[in-house]
Amino acid sequence: MSGKNAEKTIVMKIKRWDPDKGEFFISTFEIPVYKGMTVLEAFTYIKENLDHSLAYRGSCRMATCGTCGVIVNGKPVLACATQILHLNTDTIVVEPLKNLPLVRDLIVDHTVFFEKQKKIKPYLIRRNEEEYWDPVREYIQTPEEHEEYMQFTYCLTCALCYSACPTSGTNMNYLGPQALTNAYRFIADSRDEGTLERLEVVDSPDGCWGCHLAGSCSEVCPKGVDPALAIQLLRKKLAEEVFGYLEYKEGAKLVHTLQVAEKKTTRTYPEFTVKGAKKDVL
Amino acid sequence: MFAKRDKKYKSKYNMAGTKGWLENLKYNIERYMYLLHRITGVGLVLYLILHIFVTSSRMYGVEAYESAHGVIFNPIFDIGLFLVMAGVIFHGVNGLRLILNEFGLLLGKPTKPVYPYRKVLKTQKPRTLLISMIIIGLILLLIVAYELLLVWVW
Numbered sequence: 001m002s003g004k005n006a007e008k009t010i011v012m013k014i015k016r017w018d019p020d021k022g023e024f025f026i027s028t029f030e031i032p033v034y035k036g037m038t039v040l041e042a043f044t045y046i047k048e049n050l051d052h053s054l055a056y057r058g059s060c061r062m063a064t065c066g067t068c069g070v071i072v073n074g075k076p077v078l079a080c081a082t083q084i085l086h087l088n089t090d091t092i093v094v095e096p097l098k099n100l101p102l103v104r105d106l107i108v109d110h111t112v113f114f115e116k117q118k119k120i121k122p123y124l125i126r127r128n129e130e131e132y133w134d135p136v137r138e139y140i141q142t143p144e145e146h147e148e149y150m151q152f153t154y155c156l157t158c159a160l161c162y163s164a165c166p167t168s169g170t171n172m173n174y175l176g177p178q179a180l181t182n183a184y185r186f187i188a189d190s191r192d193e194g195t196l197e198r199l200e201v202v203d204s205p206d207g208c209w210g211c212h213l214a215g216s217c218s219e220v221c222p223k224g225v226d227p228a229l230a231i232q233l234l235r236k237k238l239a240e241e242v243f244g245y246l247e248y249k250e251g252a253k254l255v256h257t258l259q260v261a262e263k264k265t266t267r268t269y270p271e272f273t274v275k276g277a278k279k280d281v282l
Numbered sequence: 283m284f285a286k287r288d289k290k291y292k293s294k295y296n297m298a299g300t301k302g303w304l305e306n307l308k309y310n311i312e313r314y315m316y317l318l319h320r321i322t323g324v325g326l327v328l329y330l331i332l333h334i335f336v337t338s339s340r341m342y343g344v345e346a347y348e349s350a351h352g353v354i355f356n357p358i359f360d361i362g363l364f365l366v367m368a369g370v371i372f373h374g375v376n377g378l379r380l381i382l383n384e385f386g387l388l389l390g391k392p393t394k395p396v397y398p399y400r401k402v403l404k405t406q407k408p409r410t411l412l413i414s415m416i417i418i419g420l421i422l423l424l425i426v427a428y429e430l431l432l433v434w435v436w
């Protein structure tokens with residue numbers, strides 16, 4: 001902080017949760033802001049200089065870990081990826097994220113949020129258990145196949161979407177934009193064979209039928225995951241299943257099995273560069 | 283969870299609740315549409331009840347029906363009827379948009395997440411759909427207004 005010139009002083013009002021009394025209270029701080037200072041750095045400034053009791057969470061300070069989500073002037077954002085001068089106001093109101101249990105001050109408990117992600121089975125499901133647990137090669141996937149779901153893998157599990165979604169705000173059991181997006185991420189993955197299992201989980205008013213396309217999740221997502229798109233595509237899959245159009249998707253083969261099919265397709269695969277690698281293939 | 287560890291610790295779900303429907307409005311038009319669709323949906327149900335109440339007066343004879351209609355034959359009720367029609371038109375037209383988009387139609391495909399990030403609802407296809415629906419809605423609304431005015435001009 002020292003050595004940097006303050007551009008101006010702003011007022012930061014923080015809505016804090018007091019776990020002893022079970023109520024909110026508001027603290028007001030004056031903060032000298034330098035160019036490039038983020039909201040997370042302002043919290044650190046407060047903790048170091050003004051109020052040691054302020055509780056907040058942050059780790060990577062570069063929009064990667066997804067732990068520092070707060071609501072700034074009404075919008076759920078990552079504190080570390082929000083520059084104070086970019087907000088263009090002299091008063092900043094900070095609140096904890098919504099729709100999650102409060103722990104203390106700005107800290108919320110993500111446990112329920114992670115539990116919902118677990119419900120949609122966020123891992124590759126394969127019919128062939130033996131091959132799954134004892135893989136000899138990676139599964140083959142083309143760049144085009146990767147692009148079908150790549151966007152949805154950028155999720156940080158920051159719960160900003162969960163805080164902004166109007167359905168999450170009224171239905172505690174709603175899986176939420178993040179978990180539903182994750183369900184589609186795996187269904188769209190050419191290596192996965194668990195489509196039906198996942199559709200069963202999301203086929204409910206607490207699942208993808210709870211979404212009303214308000215689009216707020218996509219607006220606040222810091223990683224361009226676009227949950228609103230994923231959820232509608234998920235619904236399309238579900239509708240296909242209901243009307244009997246869903247094609248059974250056979251998961252991508254291991255690299256070596258495709259080697260045999262290679263002659264039939266125009267695809268080319270790199271030659272093995274490790275000596276003896278072909279031995280354990282067949 | 284934490285409450286089990288320490289009984290003195292007070293936590294609660296920080297639910298946005300129905301008030302949350304009024305939050306995050308300004309970032310995208312679909313969120314306003316979401317709110318209006320709910321309001322008009324509930325409004326239409328209320329109107330339906332009223333409507334059934336008025337028309338059911340026919341059960342008590344022609345006179346009761348006529349007198350019930352006498353009360354309604356009034357410019358104030360026509361303004362009300364105009365609002366109901368505006369609600370019906372919005373709900374119907376926006377409902378069509380929702381049916382299409384919510385089944386993943388006219389949305390397009392996922393892209394590479396390259397900055398500045400794309401939000402699919404703000405891309406060409408869904409935006410064209412939304413704007414066409416607004417135009418269709420406005421045309422229908424003008425027709426309704428014209429029809430209602432005719433009654434009083436005659």
Ligand code: HEM
Binds near residue numbers: 211370373
């Ligand atoms: C013109 C024909 C109509 C169409 C195309 C239509 C379409 C829709 C659609 C697609 C939804 C779901 C919206 C969402 O996913 O958020 C919906 C919700 C709803 N509709 Fe309609 N609707 C029509 C007429 C009506 C009528 C006549 C009534 C009342 C009697 C009505 C009452 C409702 C209600 C109460 C909801 C729930 C609102 C919500 O959950 O946000 N609708 N409608």
Ligand code: SF4
Binds near residue numbers: 165211215216228
């Ligand atoms: S698009 Fe669906 S999931 Fe996203 S905020 Fe709206 S209702 Fe919630």
Ligand code: SF4
Binds near residue numbers: 157162178217225227
């Ligand atoms: S989808 Fe976006 S907003 Fe939601 S948890 Fe993932 S990164 Fe955060």
Ligand code: FES
Binds near residue numbers: 079
């Ligand atoms: S501190 Fe890691 S995302 Fe903000």
